[in-house]
Amino acid sequence: MSYLQLAIPSPLRRLFDYRPPAGCSPEQLSPGVRVKVPFGRREVTGILINVTQHSEVPPDKLKPAIAVLDTTPPMPESILKLARWAANYYQHPLGDALSQALPVLLRKGDPCEYAHQHLWRSTPGADIAQLGKTAARQRELLLLLLEHPNGISEDAIRAEGGQTPLLKKLADKGLAESFIHNTDHHHHSDQPLHEAPLTLNTEQQQAVNAITATPGFKSFLLQGVTGSGKTEVYLQAIEHFIRQGKQALILVPEIGLTPQTVARFKARFNLPVVVLHSNLTDRQRLDAWLQAREGTARIIIGTRSAIFTPLKSPGVIFIDEEHDTSFKQQDGFRYNARDLAVMRANVEQIPVVLGTATPAIESLYNAQQGRYHWLKLNQRAGNARAPEFELLDIRQQPLQDGLSAPLVAQIRHHLQQGTQVLIFLNRRGFAPTLMCHDCGWLADCKRCDAHMTLHRKPFHLHCHHCDSQRPVPIKCDSCGSTELKPVGAGTERTEEALQKLFPSVPVIRVDRDTTQRKNAMQQIMDRVHQGLPCILIGTQMLAKGHHFPKVTLVAILNADSGLFSADFRGMERTAQLILQVAGRAGRADHPGKVVMQTHHADHPTITSLVTEGYQAFAEQELGQRIAAYLPPSIHCAMFRAEASHPGVAERFLGTLRNRLESDILQPQGIQWLGPLPSPMEKRAGLFRAQLVLQCRDRKNLHQQLHNIIREAEDDPDTRKVRWSVDVDPVDMF
Numbered sequence: 001m002s003y004l005q006l007a008i009p010s011p012l013r014r015l016f017d018y019r020p021p022a023g024c025s026p027e028q029l030s031p032g033v034r035v036k037v038p039f040g041r042r043e044v045t046g047i048l049i050n051v052t053q054h055s056e057v058p059p060d061k062l063k064p065a066i067a068v069l070d071t072t073p074p075m076p077e078s079i080l081k082l083a084r085w086a087a088n089y090y091q092h093p094l095g096d097a098l099s100q101a102l103p104v105l106l107r108k109g110d111p112c113e114y115a116h117q118h119l120w121r122s123t124p125g126a127d128i129a130q131l132g133k134t135a136a137r138q139r140e141l142l143l144l145l146l147e148h149p150n151g152i153s154e155d156a157i158r159a160e161g162g163q164t165p166l167l168k169k170l171a172d173k174g175l176a177e178s179f180i181h182n183t184d185h186h187h188h189s190d191q192p193l194h195e196a197p198l199t200l201n202t203e204q205q206q207a208v209n210a211i212t213a214t215p216g217f218k219s220f221l222l223q224g225v226t227g228s229g230k231t232e233v234y235l236q237a238i239e240h241f242i243r244q245g246k247q248a249l250i251l252v253p254e255i256g257l258t259p260q261t262v263a264r265f266k267a268r269f270n271l272p273v274v275v276l277h278s279n280l281t282d283r284q285r286l287d288a289w290l291q292a293r294e295g296t297a298r299i300i301i302g303t304r305s306a307i308f309t310p311l312k313s314p315g316v317i318f319i320d321e322e323h324d325t326s327f328k329q330q331d332g333f334r335y336n337a338r339d340l341a342v343m344r345a346n347v348e349q350i351p352v353v354l355g356t357a358t359p360a361i362e363s364l365y366n367a368q369q370g371r372y373h374w375l376k377l378n379q380r381a382g383n384a385r386a387p388e389f390e391l392l393d394i395r396q397q398p399l400q401d402g403l404s405a406p407l408v409a410q411i412r413h414h415l416q417q418g419t420q421v422l423i424f425l426n427r428r429g430f431a432p433t434l435m436c437h438d439c440g441w442l443a444d445c446k447r448c449d450a451h452m453t454l455h456r457k458p459f460h461l462h463c464h465h466c467d468s469q470r471p472v473p474i475k476c477d478s479c480g481s482t483e484l485k486p487v488g489a490g491t492e493r494t495e496e497a498l499q500k501l502f503p504s505v506p507v508i509r510v511d512r513d514t515t516q517r518k519n520a521m522q523q524i525m526d527r528v529h530q531g532l533p534c535i536l537i538g539t540q541m542l543a544k545g546h547h548f549p550k551v552t553l554v555a556i557l558n559a560d561s562g563l564f565s566a567d568f569r570g571m572e573r574t575a576q577l578i579l580q581v582a583g584r585a586g587r588a589d590h591p592g593k594v595v596m597q598t599h600h601a602d603h604p605t606i607t608s609l610v611t612e613g614y615q616a617f618a619e620q621e622l623g624q625r626i627a628a629y630l631p632p633s634i635h636c637a638m639f640r641a642e643a644s645h646p647g648v649a650e651r652f653l654g655t656l657r658n659r660l661e662s663d664i665l666q667p668q669g670i671q672w673l674g675p676l677p678s679p680m681e682k683r684a685g686l687f688r689a690q691l692v693l694q695c696r697d698r699k700n701l702h703q704q705l706h707n708i709i710r711e712a713e714d715d716p717d718t719r720k721v722r723w724s725v726d727v728d729p730v731d732m733f
């Protein structure tokens with residue numbers, strides 16, 4: 001007897017055996033096909049890993065599978081391999097990892113085919129007279145089919161008011177049949193370009209040459225200062241692969257925020273460009289996935305999860321803004337799409353390019369170690385020059401809604417010159433919190449160790465950590481005073497202040513609250529690109545690769561905010577954010593100026609950043625990391641746990657550590673840090689703790705993680721505690 005060994009989406013880190021469904025010959029099944037099975041009280045879609053002759057479970061205890069859903073595996077071998085590798089590396093249950101690599105409809109067990117592939121038509125010779133007079137709805141349906149001799153999809157039938165459940169009745173009577181329509185998605189074009197490419201400068205040309213020179217696997221770090229024309233390098237390198245009949249995959253941090261990048265790809269190529277954005281329906285996503293798999297989509301642009309998109313003839317992978325932390329999934333399957341891209345390129349034997357002005361310290365380290373081939377663009381493209389920096393010391397300067405008087409004067413000056421101003425403030429809402437002037441009470445979140453943010457439109461208190469909301473109190477919770485005052489300034493407040501200061505100039509706010517509607521970002525971009533003087537005020541959304549030719553002044557209101565973070569990456573993030581925002585200034589013919597308000601104008605990091613640039617900062621930072629025994633010079637993983645009572649999660653982690661540390665066979669060289677309460681211990685009503693493991697040797701670290709997971713799974717306390725493991729964490733909270 002043969003059994004099916006399946007990976008099932010569940011938290012359990014093991015495979016499950018099933019008997020084959022009736023009438024199925026397991027030897028003919030390929031690994032990777034989907035199998036529908038009973039699992040607990042549910043039916044789930046598993047993936048076939050193996051057919052085996054032997055099961056640990058007695059045969060009479062094994063349940064039969066319900067159905068095999070595919071004749072050929074939906075995921076090509078390369079994606080299966082990638083997902084399996086990732087499950088292993090990130091210590092995530094295989095079934096869940098494989099499931100996440102599939103489009104949602106395939107996870108649910110839908111057929112692996114295009115929406116309009118499955119059509120209905122009347123059988124030859126079918127006649128309305130064959131239906132009785134009483135079957136009015138069946139007659140209507142048959143008439144509809146007769147009107148569409150080439151076939152009609154179920155979606156279209158429903159749209160016409162037809163009742164699809166009756167199709168089966170017609171089929172049973174021999175009047176209707178379904179068939180598979182082979183849609184011709186093929187798009188042939190001898191001329192792959194819509195528009196002529198720009199003439200590259202020397203640095204750009206060298207980069208394109210390097211990327212396109214060698215066939216096979218190679219990783220590149222393309223470090224190009226802001227405005228150096230990295231996108232043009234992507235476009236021309238992609239053109240090379242397209243002309244060879246291949247496909248390109250481009251990962252970007254957030255598509256909604258970068259409509260311009262997508263528009264540039266569509267404007268350049270006279271070829272199907274598929275964009276996997278969050279507004280797609282599950283159906284549209286599956287269609288796009290199929291087009292990529294069949295090779296009809298030639299250019300695929302997507303966010304993190306697009307790394308699992310199958311490609312018929314992969315040519316090249318680009319990661320734009322590779323330093324962006326959104327490439328790392330922060331819950332569940334905690335993979336890093338940037339690192340998986342390198343792995344994938346290796347599996348597919350193609351080049352991969354990580355592009356940014358501000359490389360992650362990890363990537364810089366990899367480039368220094370020779371693992372990545374290092375390409376540099378040191379000059380801005382075209383006529384643009386690097387912006388000039390000014391540190392504005394605001395110690396003892398009064399701030400009006402976050403703005404100092406010298407800054408307001410500069411804003412006025414630039415607007416009078418007829419250009420645009422961009423103001424960066426990394427706090428949305430009206431004010432970071434509300435305080436009682438009489439007793440010092442602060443509006444805290446009841447479920448988190450955090451203050452609630454005051455929002456004006458609509459007027460309420462909002463916790464940005466757990467999303468809970470409540471009305472703004474009229475009196476202090478503690479002393480009853482009515483003297484409640486907003487503390488500090490968020491984007492809403494500074495927007496109001498700017499509008500009062502400059503009543504004749506449009507003030508455009510860009511943050512999560514103003515960009516939620518579909519196409520909101522596009523509309524904002526369109527307004528800015530009209531080129532009339534305006535003030536843009538917003539959060540880090542403004543830092544993401546935008547090209548604003550008319551912006552000449554960039555102001556950073558709270559440049560210090562990340563300097564003293566508890567996370568060892570706080571400095572790196574601050575530096576990246578500052579340079580990315582600053583990089584929006586002076587990108588075209590007008591020179592740019594960057595003003596940074598700071599209380600630490602003599603802080604060595606800030607000064608070296610503005611005088612010597614990112615590279616000097618990053619090298620210094622890397623040196624300190626190596627000296628302090630921190631990533632990337634060592635490997636790191638974090639165990640997190642949370643429970644509804646204080647102390648429980650910490651105790652749980654402490655027990656794990658004690659048990660493993662006392663094991664004489666434990667792998668060498670493991671450093672333990674913690675358990676400690678998380679920097680924000682209480683969040684969304686749960687008390688959290690963390691345990692960090694570090695090691696120079698990746699293998700030993702993984703061995704120890706494996707041991708901990710086994711211990712944790714067997715621990716009787718696991719019912720009281722939720723735990724997770726994060727390999728290569730990007731945030732230490």
Ligand SMILES: Nc1ncnc2c1ncn2[C@@H]1O[C@H](COP(=O)(O)OP(=O)(O)OP(=O)(O)O)[C@@H](O)[C@H]1O
Pocket residue numbers: 198199200201204224225226227228229230231232356357381382544545546547583587
């Ligand atoms: N060779 C070139 N000649 C003239 N203009 C160019 C050239 N290459 C790029 N540009 C223009 O320079 C501007 C900036 O380019 P791009 O947006 O690609 O920069 P970037 O390196 O991606 O910047 P960032 O990292 O800030 O997003 C664009 O308007 C682009 O069209």
Ligand SMILES: [Zn+2]
Pocket residue numbers: 445446447448450463464465466467468684
């Ligand atoms: Zn909260």
